[in-house]
Amino acid sequence: MSLLKTDPTAPPQPTKTKTREWADSLIFAIVAATLIRWATFEAYTIPSPSMESSLLVGDYLFVSKLHYGPITPQTPLQVPLTHQTLWGTGLKSYSDLIQLPTFRLPGFSEIKRNDVVVFHVPHETQYPADLRTNYIKRCVAVAGDTLEIKDGKVFLNGKPGVTPPGLQTTYFTQVDNPNDEVLAALRAQGVVDYDQPGGMPQAVPGPTQGTYGYTISCTQAAADYFKKQPYVKAMTVLQPQVMLFPDVADFHGSMAMSATPRNWNLDNYGPLPIPKKGQTIALSPANAAIYFKIVARYEHNEGITWQDGMIYQNGKMLTSYTLKQNYYMMMGDNRHNSEDSRFWGFVPEDHVVGKAVLIWLSTDPNADFWHKIRWSRLFNIIH
Numbered sequence: 053m054s055l056l057k058t059d060p061t062a063p064p065q066p067t068k069t070k071t072r073e074w075a076d077s078l079i080f081a082i083v084a085a086t087l088i089r090w091a092t093f094e095a096y097t098i099p100s101p102s103m104e105s106s107l108l109v110g111d112y113l114f115v116s117k118l119h120y121g122p123i124t125p126q127t128p129l130q131v132p133l134t135h136q137t138l139w140g141t142g143l144k145s146y147s148d149l150i151q152l153p154t155f156r157l158p159g160f161s162e163i164k165r166n167d168v169v170v171f172h173v174p175h176e177t178q179y180p181a182d183l184r185t186n187y188i189k190r191c192v193a194v195a196g197d198t199l200e201i202k203d204g205k206v207f208l209n210g211k212p213g214v215t216p217p218g219l220q221t222t223y224f225t226q227v228d229n230p231n232d233e234v235l236a237a238l239r240a241q242g243v244v245d246y247d248q249p250g251g252m253p254q255a256v257p258g259p260t261q262g263t264y265g266y267t268i269s270c271t272q273a274a275a276d277y278f279k280k281q282p283y284v285k286a287m288t289v290l291q292p293q294v295m296l297f298p299d300v301a302d303f304h305g306s307m308a309m310s311a312t313p314r315n316w317n318l319d320n321y322g323p324l325p326i327p328k329k330g331q332t333i334a335l336s337p338a339n340a341a342i343y344f345k346i347v348a349r350y351e352h353n354e355g356i357t358w359q360d361g362m363i364y365q366n367g368k369m370l371t372s373y374t375l376k377q378n379y380y381m382m383m384g385d386n387r388h389n390s391e392d393s394r395f396w397g398f399v400p401e402d403h404v405v406g407k408a409v410l411i412w413l414s415t416d417p418n419a420d421f422w423h424k425i426r427w428s429r430l431f432n433i434i435h
Contacts, residue, residue: 311361
Protein backbone atom coordinates (compact mmCIF):
# COMPACT_ATOMS: atom_id res chain seq x y z
CA MET A 53 0.00 0.00 0.00
CA SER A 54 1.46 3.38 -1.02
CA LEU A 55 0.91 6.69 0.68
CA LEU A 56 -0.27 9.76 -1.19
CA LYS A 57 2.52 12.33 -1.09
CA THR A 58 2.14 16.09 -1.32
CA ASP A 59 3.62 17.67 -4.43
CA PRO A 60 6.50 19.87 -3.16
CA THR A 61 6.09 22.14 -6.16
CA ALA A 62 2.38 22.80 -5.51
CA PRO A 63 1.47 26.24 -4.15
CA PRO A 64 0.74 26.34 -0.40
CA GLN A 65 -2.89 26.04 0.71
CA PRO A 66 -4.38 29.38 1.77
CA THR A 67 -4.67 29.77 5.54
CA LYS A 68 -8.07 30.43 7.11
CA THR A 69 -8.81 34.02 7.96
CA LYS A 70 -9.72 34.93 11.53
CA THR A 71 -13.29 35.57 10.40
CA ARG A 72 -13.51 32.09 8.86
CA GLU A 73 -12.08 30.51 12.02
CA TRP A 74 -14.64 32.33 14.19
CA ALA A 75 -17.48 31.35 11.84
CA ASP A 76 -16.43 27.67 11.87
CA SER A 77 -16.17 27.70 15.67
CA LEU A 78 -19.57 29.36 16.01
CA ILE A 79 -21.24 26.86 13.67
CA PHE A 80 -19.67 23.95 15.56
CA ALA A 81 -20.80 25.38 18.91
CA ILE A 82 -24.39 25.88 17.69
CA VAL A 83 -24.57 22.36 16.24
CA ALA A 84 -23.11 20.83 19.41
CA ALA A 85 -25.42 22.84 21.70
CA THR A 86 -28.46 21.93 19.59
CA LEU A 87 -27.62 18.22 19.73
CA ILE A 88 -26.98 18.32 23.49
CA ARG A 89 -30.24 20.22 24.07
CA TRP A 90 -32.22 17.79 21.93
CA ALA A 91 -30.71 14.50 23.11
CA THR A 92 -29.44 14.87 26.69
CA PHE A 93 -30.32 17.78 28.99
CA GLU A 94 -32.08 21.12 28.68
CA ALA A 95 -32.34 24.01 31.14
CA TYR A 96 -35.72 25.40 32.20
CA THR A 97 -36.96 27.91 34.74
CA ILE A 98 -40.14 27.88 36.86
CA PRO A 99 -42.29 30.95 35.97
CA SER A 100 -45.49 30.19 37.94
CA PRO A 101 -46.47 28.80 41.36
CA SER A 102 -48.41 25.76 40.09
CA MET A 103 -45.79 23.33 41.50
CA GLU A 104 -45.19 25.03 44.84
CA SER A 105 -43.87 24.26 47.26
CA SER A 106 -42.09 21.33 45.62
CA LEU A 107 -40.71 23.71 42.99
CA LEU A 108 -40.60 27.47 43.52
CA VAL A 109 -40.89 30.41 41.16
CA GLY A 110 -37.30 31.24 40.29
CA ASP A 111 -35.99 27.67 40.37
CA TYR A 112 -33.71 26.79 37.44
CA LEU A 113 -33.83 23.14 36.43
CA PHE A 114 -32.06 20.58 34.33
CA VAL A 115 -34.50 18.33 32.49
CA SER A 116 -33.24 14.96 31.29
CA LYS A 117 -34.16 13.79 27.80
CA LEU A 118 -32.24 10.58 28.46
CA HIS A 119 -34.72 9.17 30.95
CA TYR A 120 -37.63 8.71 28.56
CA GLY A 121 -35.64 9.04 25.33
CA PRO A 122 -35.47 12.12 23.04
CA ILE A 123 -38.13 12.60 20.36
CA THR A 124 -37.17 13.33 16.77
CA PRO A 125 -38.26 16.82 15.61
CA GLN A 126 -41.67 17.28 14.01
CA THR A 127 -40.83 20.79 12.79
CA PRO A 128 -37.34 20.69 11.22
CA LEU A 129 -37.40 24.24 9.78
CA GLN A 130 -36.49 26.11 12.95
CA VAL A 131 -33.80 28.56 14.02
CA PRO A 132 -31.43 26.60 16.31
CA LEU A 133 -31.74 27.06 20.08
CA THR A 134 -35.15 28.75 19.85
CA HIS A 135 -38.63 27.53 20.74
CA GLN A 136 -41.55 29.58 19.38
CA THR A 137 -40.05 33.00 18.66
CA LEU A 138 -36.71 34.65 17.96
CA TRP A 139 -34.96 35.92 21.08
CA GLY A 140 -36.45 39.14 22.41
CA THR A 141 -38.99 39.46 19.59
CA GLY A 142 -42.43 38.22 18.70
CA LEU A 143 -41.23 36.88 15.36
CA LYS A 144 -41.77 33.19 14.61
CA SER A 145 -38.57 31.17 14.77
CA TYR A 146 -39.89 28.32 12.67
CA SER A 147 -41.82 27.39 9.54
CA ASP A 148 -44.45 24.65 9.61
CA LEU A 149 -44.27 24.01 5.85
CA ILE A 150 -42.64 20.66 6.62
CA GLN A 151 -44.11 18.43 9.35
CA LEU A 152 -42.47 15.06 10.00
CA PRO A 153 -43.68 11.99 11.90
CA THR A 154 -42.01 11.76 15.30
CA PHE A 155 -40.22 8.84 16.92
CA ARG A 156 -39.01 8.43 20.49
CA LEU A 157 -35.52 7.02 20.79
CA PRO A 158 -34.83 4.52 23.58
CA GLY A 159 -34.48 5.90 27.10
CA PHE A 160 -33.46 4.19 30.31
CA SER A 161 -36.76 4.72 32.16
CA GLU A 162 -40.48 4.73 31.56
CA ILE A 163 -42.69 7.61 32.67
CA LYS A 164 -43.58 6.71 36.24
CA ARG A 165 -46.15 7.85 38.76
CA ASN A 166 -44.93 10.88 40.76
CA ASP A 167 -42.22 11.81 38.23
CA VAL A 168 -41.96 15.57 37.73
CA VAL A 169 -42.36 15.87 33.97
CA VAL A 170 -41.89 18.61 31.35
CA PHE A 171 -44.24 18.31 28.39
CA HIS A 172 -45.75 20.32 25.54
CA VAL A 173 -49.19 21.45 26.70
CA PRO A 174 -51.59 19.54 24.45
CA HIS A 175 -54.51 21.97 24.21
CA GLU A 176 -52.69 24.62 22.13
CA THR A 177 -53.63 24.54 18.46
CA GLN A 178 -51.68 27.58 17.18
CA TYR A 179 -48.32 25.73 17.24
CA PRO A 180 -47.07 22.39 15.96
CA ALA A 181 -47.02 19.77 18.72
CA ASP A 182 -43.25 19.99 19.32
CA LEU A 183 -43.37 23.79 19.67
CA ARG A 184 -46.28 24.13 22.08
CA THR A 185 -45.71 25.85 25.41
CA ASN A 186 -43.73 23.77 27.90
CA TYR A 187 -45.47 22.92 31.18
CA ILE A 188 -44.06 21.17 34.23
CA LYS A 189 -46.33 19.05 36.43
CA ARG A 190 -46.31 15.84 38.42
CA CYS A 191 -47.43 12.65 36.70
CA VAL A 192 -50.17 11.38 39.03
CA ALA A 193 -51.42 8.49 36.86
CA VAL A 194 -49.97 6.48 33.98
CA ALA A 195 -51.57 4.61 31.07
CA GLY A 196 -53.87 1.84 32.31
CA ASP A 197 -54.52 3.41 35.73
CA THR A 198 -57.91 4.53 37.00
CA LEU A 199 -57.61 7.87 38.79
CA GLU A 200 -59.91 9.18 41.48
CA ILE A 201 -59.55 12.19 43.80
CA LYS A 202 -61.49 12.12 47.06
CA ASP A 203 -61.37 15.17 49.35
CA GLY A 204 -58.13 16.23 47.69
CA LYS A 205 -56.41 12.84 48.04
CA VAL A 206 -55.39 10.84 44.97
CA PHE A 207 -56.44 7.21 44.62
CA LEU A 208 -55.08 4.93 41.89
CA ASN A 209 -56.88 1.72 41.04
CA GLY A 210 -58.77 2.02 44.32
CA LYS A 211 -55.65 2.44 46.49
CA PRO A 212 -54.25 5.67 48.03
CA GLY A 213 -51.57 7.33 45.90
CA VAL A 214 -48.37 8.97 47.14
CA THR A 215 -48.80 12.46 48.62
CA PRO A 216 -45.93 14.78 47.58
CA PRO A 217 -44.34 16.47 50.61
CA GLY A 218 -44.75 19.96 49.12
CA LEU A 219 -48.45 19.64 48.29
CA GLN A 220 -50.37 22.91 48.72
CA THR A 221 -54.04 23.78 49.17
CA THR A 222 -55.67 27.21 48.85
CA TYR A 223 -57.58 28.64 51.83
CA PHE A 224 -59.39 31.77 52.86
CA THR A 225 -57.84 32.49 56.25
CA GLN A 226 -60.09 34.76 58.33
CA VAL A 227 -58.29 36.81 60.97
CA ASP A 228 -59.31 39.17 63.76
CA ASN A 229 -57.19 42.04 62.57
CA PRO A 230 -54.87 42.11 59.54
CA ASN A 231 -51.57 43.45 60.88
CA ASP A 232 -47.81 43.03 60.78
CA GLU A 233 -47.92 40.09 63.20
CA VAL A 234 -50.07 38.12 60.78
CA LEU A 235 -47.86 39.08 57.81
CA ALA A 236 -44.77 37.99 59.74
CA ALA A 237 -46.37 34.61 60.45
CA LEU A 238 -47.32 34.19 56.79
CA ARG A 239 -43.77 34.99 55.75
CA ALA A 240 -42.29 32.59 58.33
CA GLN A 241 -44.49 29.76 57.01
CA GLY A 242 -43.37 30.37 53.43
CA VAL A 243 -46.66 31.82 52.15
CA VAL A 244 -46.12 33.88 48.98
CA ASP A 245 -48.41 35.76 46.60
CA TYR A 246 -46.36 36.49 43.49
CA ASP A 247 -49.00 38.90 42.19
CA GLN A 248 -48.48 41.29 45.10
CA PRO A 249 -45.60 43.70 45.80
CA GLY A 250 -42.92 41.96 47.83
CA GLY A 251 -44.79 38.67 47.46
CA MET A 252 -46.96 39.23 50.54
CA PRO A 253 -50.72 38.47 50.50
CA GLN A 254 -53.05 41.42 50.86
CA ALA A 255 -56.01 41.44 53.24
CA VAL A 256 -59.40 41.19 51.52
CA PRO A 257 -63.01 41.28 52.77
CA GLY A 258 -64.41 37.95 53.95
CA PRO A 259 -67.64 36.20 52.97
CA THR A 260 -69.63 37.98 55.66
CA GLN A 261 -69.79 41.71 56.33
CA GLY A 262 -67.10 43.06 58.61
CA THR A 263 -64.75 40.07 58.26
CA TYR A 264 -61.29 40.15 56.72
CA GLY A 265 -58.61 37.69 55.86
CA TYR A 266 -56.07 36.39 53.36
CA THR A 267 -56.33 34.05 50.41
CA ILE A 268 -53.27 31.82 50.75
CA SER A 269 -51.82 28.63 49.29
CA CYS A 270 -49.87 26.60 51.81
CA THR A 271 -48.86 23.10 52.87
CA GLN A 272 -50.84 21.00 55.33
CA ALA A 273 -48.19 21.66 57.99
CA ALA A 274 -48.58 25.44 57.57
CA ALA A 275 -52.38 25.15 57.65
CA ASP A 276 -52.19 23.15 60.88
CA TYR A 277 -49.97 25.88 62.36
CA PHE A 278 -52.36 28.69 61.43
CA LYS A 279 -55.39 26.84 62.79
CA LYS A 280 -53.77 26.89 66.25
CA GLN A 281 -53.09 30.64 66.26
CA PRO A 282 -55.46 32.82 68.33
CA TYR A 283 -55.73 35.49 65.60
CA VAL A 284 -57.08 32.97 63.05
CA LYS A 285 -60.86 32.62 63.26
CA ALA A 286 -61.41 30.16 60.39
CA MET A 287 -59.67 28.50 57.45
CA THR A 288 -61.91 27.55 54.53
CA VAL A 289 -60.74 25.57 51.51
CA LEU A 290 -61.42 27.54 48.33
CA GLN A 291 -62.87 25.52 45.47
CA PRO A 292 -62.94 27.21 42.04
CA GLN A 293 -66.32 26.81 40.37
CA VAL A 294 -65.30 25.72 36.89
CA MET A 295 -66.30 23.03 34.42
CA LEU A 296 -63.58 20.41 34.12
CA PHE A 297 -62.56 17.68 31.71
CA PRO A 298 -64.36 15.63 30.41
CA ASP A 299 -67.55 17.65 30.91
CA VAL A 300 -65.73 20.10 28.62
CA ALA A 301 -64.29 17.75 26.03
CA ASP A 302 -62.07 20.34 24.29
CA PHE A 303 -60.50 22.95 26.59
CA HIS A 304 -60.69 26.57 25.35
CA GLY A 305 -61.68 25.28 21.95
CA SER A 306 -65.15 24.28 20.97
CA MET A 307 -68.71 23.51 21.92
CA ALA A 308 -67.80 19.85 22.51
CA MET A 309 -69.52 19.06 25.81
CA SER A 310 -70.13 15.69 27.40
CA ALA A 311 -73.61 14.26 26.89
CA THR A 312 -73.43 12.93 30.47
CA PRO A 313 -72.06 15.69 32.76
CA ARG A 314 -70.17 14.53 35.83
CA ASN A 315 -69.87 17.86 37.71
CA TRP A 316 -66.50 16.94 39.21
CA ASN A 317 -64.40 19.52 41.06
CA LEU A 318 -60.69 19.87 41.79
CA ASP A 319 -60.86 17.91 45.06
CA ASN A 320 -63.44 15.30 44.08
CA TYR A 321 -62.69 14.02 40.60
CA GLY A 322 -63.15 10.71 38.83
CA PRO A 323 -63.00 7.79 38.60
CA LEU A 324 -61.34 8.36 35.22
CA PRO A 325 -59.59 5.60 33.19
CA ILE A 326 -56.23 6.62 31.71
CA PRO A 327 -55.98 5.47 28.04
CA LYS A 328 -53.38 2.85 27.17
CA LYS A 329 -51.84 1.99 23.82
CA GLY A 330 -53.58 -0.94 22.12
CA GLN A 331 -56.83 -0.68 24.10
CA THR A 332 -60.01 -0.85 22.05
CA ILE A 333 -62.65 1.43 23.58
CA ALA A 334 -66.38 0.98 23.03
CA LEU A 335 -67.64 4.54 22.49
CA SER A 336 -70.97 5.78 23.82
CA PRO A 337 -72.50 9.09 24.95
CA ALA A 338 -71.31 8.20 28.46
CA ASN A 339 -67.60 8.23 27.56
CA ALA A 340 -67.12 9.80 24.11
CA ALA A 341 -66.00 13.14 25.57
CA ILE A 342 -63.08 11.40 27.30
CA TYR A 343 -61.65 10.28 23.95
CA PHE A 344 -62.69 13.10 21.61
CA LYS A 345 -59.39 15.02 21.55
CA ILE A 346 -57.42 11.77 21.33
CA VAL A 347 -59.29 10.73 18.20
CA ALA A 348 -59.63 14.22 16.70
CA ARG A 349 -56.19 15.66 17.37
CA TYR A 350 -53.53 13.65 19.14
CA GLU A 351 -53.63 10.57 16.89
CA HIS A 352 -53.85 12.45 13.58
CA ASN A 353 -57.09 10.98 12.25
CA GLU A 354 -58.83 12.72 9.36
CA GLY A 355 -62.45 13.85 9.10
CA ILE A 356 -63.25 13.82 12.84
CA THR A 357 -66.22 15.85 14.11
CA TRP A 358 -68.30 16.06 17.28
CA GLN A 359 -72.07 15.74 16.92
CA ASP A 360 -74.74 15.29 19.57
CA GLY A 361 -72.32 13.96 22.17
CA MET A 362 -70.59 11.43 19.91
CA ILE A 363 -67.48 11.23 17.70
CA TYR A 364 -67.96 10.99 13.94
CA GLN A 365 -65.47 10.26 11.15
CA ASN A 366 -66.38 11.37 7.64
CA GLY A 367 -69.99 11.64 8.73
CA LYS A 368 -70.17 8.15 10.27
CA MET A 369 -70.54 7.64 14.02
CA LEU A 370 -67.60 5.84 15.67
CA THR A 371 -68.72 3.12 18.06
CA SER A 372 -65.21 1.89 18.94
CA TYR A 373 -61.63 3.09 18.73
CA THR A 374 -58.20 1.47 19.26
CA LEU A 375 -55.62 3.72 20.94
CA LYS A 376 -52.30 4.32 19.17
CA GLN A 377 -50.23 5.61 22.11
CA ASN A 378 -50.12 5.93 25.90
CA TYR A 379 -51.54 8.86 27.86
CA TYR A 380 -50.88 10.38 31.28
CA MET A 381 -52.55 12.59 33.90
CA MET A 382 -50.44 15.55 35.04
CA MET A 383 -51.26 17.74 38.06
CA GLY A 384 -49.53 20.61 39.84
CA ASP A 385 -48.57 20.23 43.49
CA ASN A 386 -50.29 23.56 44.20
CA ARG A 387 -53.55 21.73 43.72
CA HIS A 388 -56.00 24.67 43.68
CA ASN A 389 -53.69 26.96 41.74
CA SER A 390 -52.72 24.77 38.79
CA GLU A 391 -54.23 24.55 35.33
CA ASP A 392 -53.58 20.90 34.59
CA SER A 393 -55.10 17.64 33.32
CA ARG A 394 -58.23 18.18 35.39
CA PHE A 395 -58.97 21.11 33.06
CA TRP A 396 -57.77 19.88 29.66
CA GLY A 397 -57.35 16.14 29.94
CA PHE A 398 -54.60 13.69 29.10
CA VAL A 399 -51.01 14.31 27.99
CA PRO A 400 -50.06 12.16 24.98
CA GLU A 401 -46.77 10.29 25.26
CA ASP A 402 -45.38 12.05 22.18
CA HIS A 403 -45.83 15.42 23.96
CA VAL A 404 -43.55 14.42 26.87
CA VAL A 405 -40.19 16.25 26.76
CA GLY A 406 -38.30 14.82 29.72
CA LYS A 407 -37.93 14.33 33.45
CA ALA A 408 -36.98 17.22 35.77
CA VAL A 409 -33.99 15.95 37.74
CA LEU A 410 -31.99 18.79 39.33
CA ILE A 411 -32.32 22.36 40.61
CA TRP A 412 -29.02 24.00 39.66
CA LEU A 413 -29.95 27.56 40.72
CA SER A 414 -32.81 29.22 42.58
CA THR A 415 -33.50 32.95 42.86
CA ASP A 416 -36.21 34.64 44.93
CA PRO A 417 -38.03 37.25 42.77
CA ASN A 418 -39.15 39.12 45.90
CA ALA A 419 -35.83 39.25 47.75
CA ASP A 420 -33.25 42.03 47.82
CA PHE A 421 -29.84 41.72 46.19
CA TRP A 422 -28.15 40.19 49.25
CA HIS A 423 -30.78 37.48 49.69
CA LYS A 424 -31.62 36.83 46.03
CA ILE A 425 -30.14 33.34 45.81
CA ARG A 426 -31.86 30.54 47.71
CA TRP A 427 -28.62 28.78 48.65
CA SER A 428 -30.35 25.83 50.32
CA ARG A 429 -31.98 24.81 47.02
CA LEU A 430 -28.84 24.72 44.88
CA PHE A 431 -28.13 21.30 43.34
CA ASN A 432 -31.18 19.70 44.97
CA ILE A 433 -32.45 16.50 43.38
CA ILE A 434 -36.10 16.85 42.31
CA HIS A 435 -38.52 14.36 43.85
